[in-house]
Amino acid sequence: MAILANLSGMFSPMLSSDDPYFYAMIAKNMLINNDWINLSYAGQGWLDKPHLPFWLTALSFKLFGINAVAYALPGFIFHLIGAFYTYQLAKYLYDRKTALIALVIYLTTLHLMLSAIDVRAEAYLLGTIIPAVYYWLKYDNSETLKLRYLLLGSLFTALAMMTKGPFVVITIFSA
Numbered sequence: 001m002a003i004l005a006n007l008s009g010m011f012s013p014m015l016s017s018d019d020p021y022f023y024a025m026i027a028k029n030m031l032i033n034n035d036w037i038n039l040s041y042a043g044q045g046w047l048d049k050p051h052l053p054f055w056l057t058a059l060s061f062k063l064f065g066i067n068a069v070a071y072a073l074p075g076f077i078f079h080l081i082g083a084f085y086t087y088q089l090a091k092y093l094y095d096r097k098t099a100l101i102a103l104v105i106y107l108t109t110l111h112l113m114l115s116a117i118d119v120r121a122e123a124y125l126l127g128t129i130i131p132a133v134y135y136w137l138k139y140d141n142s143e144t145l146k147l148r149y150l151l152l153g154s155l156f157t158a159l160a161m162m163t164k165g166p167f168v169v170i171t172i173f174s175a
Contacts, residue, residue, distance in 0.1 A: 002103075005107075057074055081127035081128075081131065125168065135149045
């Protein structure tokens with residue numbers, strides 16, 4: 001039910017600020033200009049944020065057309081990835097019951113629900129930081145499959161860095 005409540009927001013208009021419109025325009029410019037490297041808005045370079053959310057939004061626009069659902073879809077998918085790995089991490093550290101409670105808390109936190117449909121950085125960050133923490137923990141505690149955990153931990157760390165910059169490494173490795 002919590003996932004359905006989160007999903008329902010995908011079909012409503014954008015919420016809070018002008019940021020969703022602004023970020024959607026940057027992704028639209030990437031797609032229309034076929035320039036996936038240089039971020040721009042109104043003819044000016046945009047250097048404020050790393051590229052991953054814009055790349056994923058532009059790819060979604062390419063696949064599903066330029067519309068609000070296509071804009072929100074990548075962020076929502078990363079929100080669900082964060083939910084899945086919240087469950088996995090809690091189950092690994094504690095037990096299934098605790099993992100279910102953690103999952104319900106994650107899915108019903110209003111700020112995270114808004115982040116998933118308004119596509120704020122938190123949706124992408126939790127969908128990359130939590131899996132990175134999970135895989136680095138598994139890497140540290142495992143005798144087998146170390147290469148798999150190393151590669152997955154590195155992948156999710158890299159995705160997190162491409163979302164918010166190198167400072168996310170502090171969050172991941174301090175956990």
